[in-house]
Amino acid sequence: MSSTAHAHALDQVHEAAAPLLEIRGLEKHFSLSGDFLEQLKFKGGRIVREQRHVHAINGVDLDIQRGEALCVVGESGCGKSTVARTVMGLLHPSAGEIRYDGRRIDDLSHQALMPYRKRMQMIFQNPYASLNPRMTIQQTLEEPIRLHHPGWSVQRIKEQVAEVMTSVGIAADWGGRYGHEFSGGQRQRIAIARALAVDPEFIVADEPISALDVSIQAQVLNLLMEAQRERDLTYLFITHDLAVVEHFGTRVAVMYLGTVCEVAATATLFATPRHPYTQALLSAIPRLEDDRPQPIRLTGEVPTPVNLPSGCVFHGRCPYAEPRCGREVPTLRPQADGSRVACHAVEEGRL
Template sequence: MTPEQKDGPLLQIRNLEKRFDVDSGFLESLKFRGGKLRRDTRAVHAVNDISFDVGRGEAVCVVGESGCGKSTVARMVANLLTPSGGSIHYDGQRIDTLRGKALLPIRSKIQMVFQNPYASLNPRMTIGQTLEEPTRYHNPGLGSGEIRDKIAKVMKSVGIDPTWAARYSHELSGGQRQRIAIARALTVDPEFIVADEPISALDVSIQAQVLNLMLEMQEAHDITYLFITHDLSVVEHFGTRVVVLYLGSICEVADTRTLFSAPKHPYTKALLSAVPSLNDDSPSHIRLKGEIPTPIDLPPGCPFQTRCPLANARCRVEKPEPFAQSDGALVACHAVEEGRTDAGMTLQEAV
């Protein structure tokens, strides 16, 4: 590894795209149009030409409403899905094209914690077997005693009694199951963890415990996170930087403090206005109007233009590219670029 690679971002995503075909068969793609039989294949455009970096030791949060492509990005980074376009580089090495045995070193470095701990753990395996399987697979040189010691150490680190190794997942609560899921990821000593909404299926009282555990693991094991969530209050507590997605496209990228203190994109402002606050001086909720486009038939121009109160003719034909702001944020918005957000009309007035 060169010094430049070591000092550069740990993860680099460039022009990443993912499409899912809707018409799976030949006959399904045949359509009558203009009195003629034509073949027309449709696809869900889940992720559309996004680029961002994740630095070493960061916790980068990807946010947006349901269906915006957050989980698809997570699965492509974890190499569970193959991109339709673009590239993913980890520590200077391109990983989205790796297959088979070439993926093994990356699997031990990049681990994933899934959303639902009730579905991500095998109910037929004990906790000990669940943790032993990845440990033995990625460390074939370890003996049985060493594996047991490693599993016990990892279980203690996530606050689970090692004597529970003989239990099954149905004997544990949701929070305890998610701790086991985190422990499973830690058994292979990863550098990077992709967490796909890891607390959304848990009770609110347990969410803070799991989040604090993940922060402790970050400090103890020098872990970098790509954290997928729709809960902006979690982002403010956990994230170092935020990537805002809408219909598979990037709206804004900024460090957490900048995003919450000075959001710029109209969609980011609408998202933040929906976060409950005890501050009476906080702005009222921004209610977006207009049709939500389908990812099968994306509108031309800006993907947010059908709901944006600041959209003009340019927004309807030209897709904005992210450009840098003075505070380091990246914003993909023609209105911000042209200074129309301060032209005597606030979002609330427009809506």
């Protein structure tokens, strides 16, 4: 092989390995202080300005490879949905960068972001709230196609809607009906069809099955997996259900209080969790085994995202915490098994 051909082959390998989505140092803070006048307080005989923020996400670093399903897990209030909405441009980040296919997108104008809206779609948690009650199902599915393909004929739009309805198991006669006429599972199928209508390559699914009956959660999950196989989709999947993660995820990112504790391949994470919080989280899964170890019981209270603890955000509840943990924020470091863990105890070999 010539040197030019060899260099070209290396470039192709590099391109194949480049993440579809890159998140670097992402932060999102929400103000609790109101406008400027509300921030002014009279203290000690003088006027001072007080600002308080909810630190929803703090320095999140994540990569999502083409064709994979990255699941983000953690308890309520850990910042999972904030990450999802910030990636989609529904929230503007306080700091950090988001790159899609090598291009930074978090600083783009609404107009400049439009081509990416077609490539990136979102499925929301609550299908009762995410469908417009004044629009028929046909209108709901046609709307994004008309927006992103203004030159398409009426006939072509109807053919696209029919194709996407068939792909998610929606009957053709649903088109003339309204959202309130359907069950939760049917509405979520419609919401999935709406996301797929413009042939995206990346989908953010924000707890898409948590509002559904357990009996139909598996149906919707299988539908999402089938769509991934048929359309070569990439998912950022937000959930708190670890059974879903084990079934659906390629890789898992575990979040606690706005920070990423651990990122690993699904099989690796469930077999050998490294971070103390991940270990506690996985030990809480009910298992039908006689010799299973006792669940890890964490002590202390979950800190508030308004007043974040110094150092590692988990150190107040961690059984392995040492003084360094209260001073220094740990960074995600690569491990021998391919995972990345943000923990001083793991770094020092104590865990």
